[in-house]
Amino acid sequence: MKLKGVLVAVVALLGVCMFPGDASAEVLCPTGTVNADKKVGSYAECNIPKDEGKRDLLGTVNTIISVIAGVLGVVAVVMVVIGGITYATSAGDATKVKKATNTIIYGFIGLFVAILSYSIVNFVLGNVFKDAEASETEDE
Numbered sequence: 001m002k003l004k005g006v007l008v009a010v011v012a013l014l015g016v017c018m019f020p021g022d023a024s025a026e027v028l029c030p031t032g033t034v035n036a037d038k039k040v041g042s043y044a045e046c047n048i049p050k051d052e053g054k055r056d057l058l059g060t061v062n063t064i065i066s067v068i069a070g071v072l073g074v075v076a077v078v079m080v081v082i083g084g085i086t087y088a089t090s091a092g093d094a095t096k097v098k099k100a101t102n103t104i105i106y107g108f109i110g111l112f113v114a115i116l117s118y119s120i121v122n123f124v125l126g127n128v129f130k131d132a133e134a135s136e137t138e139d140e
Helices: 002-018 054-088 094-139
Strands: none
Touching: 054 094
8 A cells, every 4th residue: 555655656746747837838949949039838839959860869868867867866765764764663673673774775775876877877878979979070
C-alpha cells in the first residue's frame, strides 16, 4: 500500500514538472525559431527551429537525462527522509536503527550517483556534439 502511494506521488510530481505554467498565456518565441521574438498563444506555435539536426537530438537527450536524474534525486531524498523517520521512531531497537542507518546511507549514495551520472552524461554528450559540429564546419 505504501508503494502505491509513493508511485502516485511520483507520477503527480512528474506531471507538475512536465507541464508547468498556464497554457493559455501568450509566450514570446525563442530566438532560432521561425516565429522568433513574436508573441503567440503557446510554444507549439513557435514552429520549427531553424537549426535542426544535432542540437535537437542533444536537447532531447539532455531533457530525458534531466528527467531521469531528477526522478532518481527525488527518490533518493525520499529514502533519506524515510530513513530519518524510521531512525527517530526506532525507540532504541537495534535492528530498526541499523535498517534506518542503511536506508539513509544508501539514499545519500543514490543521490550522489544521480548527480554524478547527470554530470558525466552532459560532459560526454557536450564534447561529442561539439566535436561533431567542429568537423562539420571544417568540411564546409
